[in-house]
Amino acid sequence: MSPERPESSYRALLAIPRLGRIILSMQISRVAQSMVGVALVLFVLRAYGSAELAGLVTFASVFPGLIVAPIAGALLDRHGRKRLIMLDYLIAMGSLALIGTLAWLDRLPAWLLVSIAVLSSLTGILSHTGMRSLFPILVPEHLWERVNAVDSNGYVVATVLGPPIAATLVTLLGGPLALIVIAGSFGFAAFALVGAPDPVTDSASSGHLLRDAWDGVRYTWSNRTLRGLGFSISAVNIAGGVTTIVVPLLVIQRLHASEATVGLVFAVSGLTGMASAFLFGRVDTRGREWPMLVVPMALFAPAFSLFLLAAGATDAAIGLAVIAVALGLYGFLNGPMDIAMFTIRQRRTEQAWMGRAFAVSMAFNFVGYPVGAALGGIVAARSIEAAVVLGIGAALVGTALATTMVPRQDPAAADRPDASTGVGEAA
DSSP: OOOOOOOOSHHHHHTSTTHHHHHHHHHHHHHHHHHHHHHHHHHHHHHTOOHHHHHHHHHHTTHHHHHTHHHHHHHHHHHOSHHHHHHHHHHHHHHHHHHHHHHHTTOOOHHHHHHHHHHHHTTHHHHHHHHHHHHHHHSOGGGHHHHHHHHHHHHHHHHHHHHHHHHHHHHHHOHHHHHHHHHHHHHHHHHHTTTOOOOOOOOOOOSOHHHHHHHHHHHHHHOHHHHHHHHHHHHHHHHHHHHHHHHHIIIIIISOOOHHHHHHHHHHHHHHHHHHHHHHHTSOOTTTHHHHHHHHHHHHHHHHHHHHHHHTOSSHHHHHHHHHHHHHHHHHHHHHHHHHHHHHHHHTSOGGGHHHHHHHHHHHHHTHHHHHHHHHHHHHTTOHHHHHHHHHHHHHHHHHHHHHHSOSSOOOGGGSOOTTSSTTOOO
């Protein structure tokens, strides 16, 4: 008699003790993060009138944290995840409250705004990686596609809710008070984690923090899949960073619509992404990760090209409709790509390395976003169309890199680093 097949429905996730509390905290924080991204850009455009500064602040709020990712990953492997996630939420809350308060008092020069953004970014990778690496530890492997769909939908739900709320808050309250309100959301996210599990895992540690961090970099670079994902996803994320700057400029400056409209068009990508993530989350990705990753990437460039049509639209309604279609396609394509990326990384990373490898991998993957935002701000200040072309080129390069660098099949064990054979052990 064959053994009973374990249940692999979304309902089965709810049977995992206290997983719901972790998902709740994740969702609150991601909505808050989504609000921050839009609110900061709108705040800077309104208060300073500079697309370059908007790109720089976005860069400063993300990039420095990616640089310290190896140390963050080592801390997560050595000291657990929950407390460090909560620490990041509290620092994010304090930083936003400080920016909002100083701006409200008219005591926030541009250099100080950028400095606070840099300091607040240094802990950001703790919550992103800590939350992502908790799931494959707490959830059985046969439910990874389901929990990865929930994980992916955490971002798309945030895209549905965050930008419209942020744009509305900026419109009604002004940028400073909007940032103070958003700061409170991170406090709620930290509170939701109280009582959540923090599993202890075996870690391939040398006993020295900096050595562990460096070993995490070596492990990630030695892993062909993680290295290929890093180059390809980072290139695609340059287009995502450009989008953050280009869409508000198109909506407000070129089509003369309101700040609230910026949030609404961004929400379209969240709605389509939500449907896509749940749809593809029901698919067993084993053996299908590579096409689910590469095919959506190949379609990003045509979707991004629609922004050129919107930029040339003579009718505001038509231009806004084209932007909504472009963002809707972008959100839908992100569903299968995210799920494939999450599962292929989980399956091809040893559990003892998940904190460090995930931290380095996620930072490597995401580094294109702040770079794209910074470049997008500089280029778009001179030509919005040129910034769109930059995004199209980045999407094409990312597709080419994924096609050539990400292995179609899981490399043989001898071809991958192993937690028990050398990397990370004390000399």
